[in-house]
Amino acid sequence: MTQEDPNYGFDTLQIHAGARPDPATGARQVPIYQTTAYVFRDAEHAAALFNLQEVGYIYSRLTNPTVAALQERVAVLEGGAGAVCCSSGHAAQIMALFPLMAPGRNVVVSTRLYGGSITQFSQTIKRFGWSATFVDFDDLDAVEAAIDDDTRAVFCESIANPGGYITDLDAISAIADKAGLPLIVDNTSATPYLCRPIEHGATLVVHSMTKYLTGNGTVTGGVVVDSGKFDWSASDKFPSLSAPEPAYHGLKFHETFGPLAFTFHGIAIGLRDLGMTLNPQAAxxxxxxxxxxxxxxxxxxxxxxxxxxxxxxxxxxxxVTYAGLPSSRYNDRVARICPKGAGGLFTVALKGGYESCIKFVDALEIFSHVANLGDTRSLVIHSASTTHRQLSEEQQVAAGAAPNVVRISIGIEDANDLIADLDQALNKAK
Incomplete structure (x- = not known):
């Protein structure tokens, strides 16, 4: 089952896409192919694989049948041409930027991002000679003004962590298109069930699969989904994809692989050289x-x-920042961007400030105090003292993680039990 099956619904595709009975054993569930390498048919077969003339399995840093099934499933659910899985959500962000950036280039990013992403973009990518310009993505004029001749991508989250803010993807993609740049959307908090960024103009979609896609808090993983719709050869801004690649005898990825250029580059160059591999058991x-x-x-x-x-x-x-509430300034975006709902993530600001937040978190009983979200279990964390601790207070406020704010990830337990737990904890925190 592939993305060429347009008549199947989401509920069917989430079970069947990428999954076929194992041809050797008939096993119905996708097997865990716990192997490092794969036997070639002969020397000619091996040469064709290494020369990108034939698709197949070489070495599990690059490709693995279990991981390949997952890549196909996520690509189908997101409406993309292909996908590359990797070891974490943070790895996916680097994998997405890697073919686009070069020393001296920059990416325009939203101020409303996960704290770890803010650190990755503001600090870590400087080691590659890249830089990031942070902008409030509700200010469309500021986003457009931030783009310059060295900008190579625009980056945001569909439903922003921690506040649950919904980005106007249609407006942002229009700005990116006008500038001839790819829009990269982190769809972790929404998942393709609530939001399909490619339908709103996104070029690439990234996920921390650790969260809602896996849903049970057992593994870490990331994925980059390629829409297959961007013309990488329209300018000279993206030579990794449009110019001859020395490692493959001058092969041009976009000319050779068309809509799958980014996907093939992610495997043949990204995973080959960065090694951010997803293991088959996690897949x-x-x-x-x-x-x-x-x-x-x-x-x-x-x-x-x-x-x-x-x-x-x-x-x-x-x-309360939940976009599903009529009081939210983002409520009007729900029907357009996330028609099936505003997700399960939001923040709560307490009147008692920082100290009340700490007491509140410590008093909860059903909610687990962990640095994660998207679990079947309800989770809570005080972002300012943990995930966003490395940021200045000004950055914390801009990211929706002020000192008086607690992030809540609502699970799938009985809602009345969760309300009772929140009530007793809030009363103790006064």
Whole structure:
């Protein structure tokens, strides 16, 4: 089953896409191909594989049948041409930028990002000679003004972590298109069930599969999905994809592979040289998790809406950022960008400030205090003292992680039990 099956619904594709009975054994579930290397038919076959003249398996740093099944499934669900899996969400972000950037080049990014992403873009990528310009993506004029001759990509999150803010992807993609640049969208918090960024103009979609796609907090993993729609040869800005590649005797990826140019480059160059490989057991767990993605996301959304509305009425709460609430300034974007719901992630600002947040987190019983989101279990964290601790207070506020704010990831438990737990913890935190 491939993306050439347009008549299948999401619920069918999340189970069947990329999965076929094992030809050797008839096994119905995708096997874990726990192997390092693969036997070539003969010397000619080996040469063809290494020369990118034939698709197949060489070495599990590059390709693995279990991982390949996952890549196909995520690509189908996102409506992309292909996908490359890697070891984490952070790895996926570097993998997405790697073919696009060069020393002296920059990427324009949203101020509303996961704290670790802000650090990666503001600090770590400087070691490659790259830089990032941070802009409030609600200010479209500022986004356009931030793009210069050295800009090579625009980056944002569909539903931003931690605040649950929804980005106007249509408006941002129009700006990127006008500048001849790819738009990269982190779709971790929304998943392709709630939002399909490619339909809103995204060139590349990245995920931390660690979160909702796997859904059970067992493994880390990332993926880059290629829309296959960007013309990498329209300018000289992307020589990795449009110019001759010395490592493959002058092969031009875009000319040779067309819509799959970015995907092939991600495997043949990215995984080959960066080595950010996803192991097959992690791929297997994620494949199993995706089988129930739509069921889980419906419950995440249902619970989040009920709990956010209740929290908004609590006398210890100053504000709730859930975009599904009528009071949210982003509520009008839900039907257009995330028509099946605003996700299960949001923040709560407490009237008691920093100290109340700490007491609140410590008093919770059902909610797990962990540095993760998107689990079946409800999770909580005080971002300013943990995931966003490395940022200045000004950066924390811009990212939606001010000192008086707690991030809540709503799970799929009984909503009334979660409300009772939140209520007792808020009362203790006053």
């Amino acid at each position: 297997h767990y994620t494949l199993m998790g995706i089988e129930t993605l739509s069921l889980r996301m419906d419950r995440h959304v249902e619970n989040a809406m009920k709990i956010a509305a209740w929290l908004e009425t609590h006398d210890a709460v100053e504000a």
